[in-house]
Each structure stands twice: as structure tokens, then as C-alpha cells.
Amino acid sequence: MFPENKWWAIAESKTIRNKPIGLRRLGEDLVLWRDLNGQIVCQSSLCAHRRANMALGRVNNGCIECPYHGFRYAPDGHCTFMPCEGKEAHISPKMRIKTYVVREEHDLIWLWWGKEQAEYPPIPWFAHLLDRPMRWASGAVDWNVTFTRTAENLLLDIHHFSFLHRGVANFFSLTSYTLLEIDEQRKDDDFFYFSGRLLPEEAGSDKESKERFPLFQHWLRFPNMGLLDLAFGGMEFLVIVTPIDEENTWAYFRYYAQYINTWISRWMSRLAAWIEINFILPDDYKICLSLQPRHSSLSSLSLNKFVPADEGIIIWHKQYDSLLHSEESIEGSDQQVVGADSETFAK
Ligand code: FES
Ligand SMILES: [Fe+2]
Secondary structure (H helix, E strand, O other): OOOOOEEEEEEHHHHHOOOOOEEEEEEEEEEEEEEOOOOOOEEOEEOOOOOOEEEEEEOOOOEEEEEOOOOEOOOEEEEOOHHHOOOOEEEOOOOEOOOOOOOEEOOEEEEEEEOOOOOOOOOOOOOHOOOOOEEEEEEEEEOOOHHHHHHHEEEEOOOOOHHHHHHHHHHHOOOOOOEEEEEEEEEOEEEEEEEEEEEHHHOOOOOHHEEEEOEEEEEEEEOOOEEOOOOOOOOEEEEEEEEEOOOOEEEEEEEOOOOOHHHHHHHHHHHHHHHHHHHHHHHHHHHHHOOOOOOOOOHHHOOEEEOOOHHHHHHHHHHHHHHHHHHHHHOHHHHHHOOOOOOOOOO
């Protein structure tokens, strides 16, 4: 079960060209393709006839054609041709495949997961990222890790950096930056905002000494998108986490760079993405595979002994639980989710 009536990013635009592509997202087997106008179409990949995988087929004359007996389906899902019955055959309206509402924005494909609506809300995004074409590089992984565990690791847990990613931290001389100090934390609509510093223990306890260290800023667009301003050479790290199914998760990231020169930004973001995919995410994946239980939830949090640095994880789980179980409880849950009570932490 995943939160409904929301847009989920399911793929990067450039991955869908002329051929149908099969994807599994939110527990559904999907096929994505482009119609004659280049518009993205997203449908169930199961052919209505004998349920072959349409992703193995091809696009033919603005329709998707099943590889098994050549039945063709239009972008709205209805069958337009059944070769074995001939051109004049009556085609039952039941001979159709499920078609999903999709949009293409910010070089991503977004699937509407929920009831069809007369008007859909805007695609969730981080407004200040709009103006930076060609200044980012991306990557994606499929993890055999649950959605909640992936979200915990990639969106919320900052203080593992110097330990789990020791090699990278060492390279950037950040190994001693183990202390997490949150500077500000607030909730604006469906954003959580955190700012803070990772500090070495010897930074000193007075405000001035601490302020010599860079302040990171983290916007979390609930429940599955995060934007971390690393306070490191103008780099920002965007992460989007989407369930493949109950056991697996697709994680997509971008590094944005904002150096004066577009070319330098492009190459710096590519370098950062290369480091992420080759040195950082493999460590995260290995540790996430080891976490018990595999499925984390609000009720399983009591198995942990949390410390204050983990507060973001608790906040996220409370909000996520509300979202899953009742729309109404989200309305009144502000007090409950912002600022976890001290009883939650291990003493
Ligand atoms: S299974 Fe698709 S045409 Fe027969
Ligand atoms: Fe990590």
C-alpha cells in the first residue's frame, strides 16, 4: 500500500524514446512509450488478449503492438486491430488495457497514483531548481530494499556520512565531521526544512566557532523527495524515491552545480554523480540490505534506540503513517510531527 492521490516520478524522460519500455512501479507492471506527437503514454504492460508483456512489442502507427498476436492498442487503451480476426472484425470495448495519467515535467515522467480527477495538482518540485538547464547530472538505482528503508537512508539520515562513506569522507578531509548540529527546523505546507552543520568534535561549543563551518540546508518534500544544499562548492543533491513494489525501490538522484560557467557546472555535476553511483550508493545499499526488519514502520520504530540526531526519521514516519491511514489525521498532526518528544530517545 502506497500513498494515493499524488504524483510519483517513475522514470527519467530520456529513457523513453521510440521503443516501449517496461517498468515496475508501485507494484504495477507498466509499459511506457511515445505516441505520434511524442507524448508519453503509460499503460499496464499486460495485453488484454492473453496477457503477454507489451513491453516486448513495438510502437506501430501511433499504437502499441503486442509481440504475441499483434493486437494494437491506442494511447487511450482501446484495441484498434486484431490481426487474427481481420480488419472488419468487431472489437469489444472490453478489449482494452489500463491507461494511467502521466505528465512529463522537469525531464521526468510522473504517474498519477489515485483517483482520476477533473483537475490535477501541480507536479511537486523545488521552485528554485527551475532555472538551471544543463547544470545537472543524474543517476538511478533499483534497490532490493523497501520504500521506507530507502527513504530513511537517502532522505533523512545525514549523520552516517563520515562513517558509512568513510572513503569519500577521507578524500574530502571530512572524516572527523561526525557531530550533527541542527540549526533550524520547520514545516511549511508539505515541506520539511532542516538546516544544520556536520562538525568535528573539536569545533568548539560557542556559536562563533561553529559558524565557521558550512551550513547545509535540506528541504524534504513529503514523502519521497529531498533536496540537500551541501554547502560545498555550490552543489545541491536532489533525491527522489519511488516504490517499485513492496520489496523494491527505485532511487533517482541529480547533482546540480551552480558555478559561473555552465561547462564547469556540467562537468562538476557529472563528477559528483559518478562518485555517488560508484562509491556512495553501493555503501548505502549494502547497509540498507542489512537493516532489520526489512519493512520499517511507525510501529517498528520502538525496536530502535533513537538519539536526537535521528529525529528526522521519527518525524517522517509519523507523517507517513498519518498519510497512509487517514487524510484527516494529517490536517491535525502538526504538533505531533514537528519536534519528536524526548521520551522517544534512548536515555
Ligand atoms: S497476448 Fe497480446 S495479442 Fe495475444
Ligand atoms: Fe549514504
